[in-house]
Amino acid sequence: MAEIILVTALGLAAVALIMGLYRLLAGPCTVTRAIALDLLTLITIPLLVGAAVWAGRAVYVDVALVYGILAFLGVLALARYLEKGI
Numbered sequence: 788m789a790e791i792i793l794v795t796a797l798g799l800a801a802v803a804l805i806m807g808l809y810r811l812l813a814g815p816c817t818v819t820r821a822i823a824l825d826l827l828t829l830i831t832i833p834l835l836v837g838a839a840v841w842a843g844r845a846v847y848v849d850v851a852l853v854y855g856i857l858a859f860l861g862v863l864a865l866a867r868y869l870e871k872g873i
Contacts, residue, residue, distance in 0.1 A: 797837045804830045821865050828858035 807830060811823035832851050839847030 793837060793840060797834065797841075800830055800834050800837070804834070817869060821862070821869060824865070825858070825862045828854070828862070832858075 804827065807823050807826040811820055811827065814820040814823055832855050835847055835851035835854065839845060839851070
């Protein structure tokens with residue numbers, strides 16, 4: 788039962804990833820593309836955790852944590868660049 792829920796959750800996250808990728812590529816302005824990029828990073832983190840549960844490897848959870856921190860810092864840098872320029 789848990790495997791069915793995990794596969795369903797990973798499938799829904801993959802669909803959300805595809806929708807976010809579409810918004811990134813077809814975004815009308817730079818701010819919309821930046822938000823879509825942040826959305827893609829937020830969706831990728833649960834995918835990494837789901838892969839950790841699926842494979843039974845706890846090291847993928849550490850990768851997801853580091854990826855989340857780096858993605859947050861990247862979005863802050865992008866917002867700073869869009870607001871004032873570096």
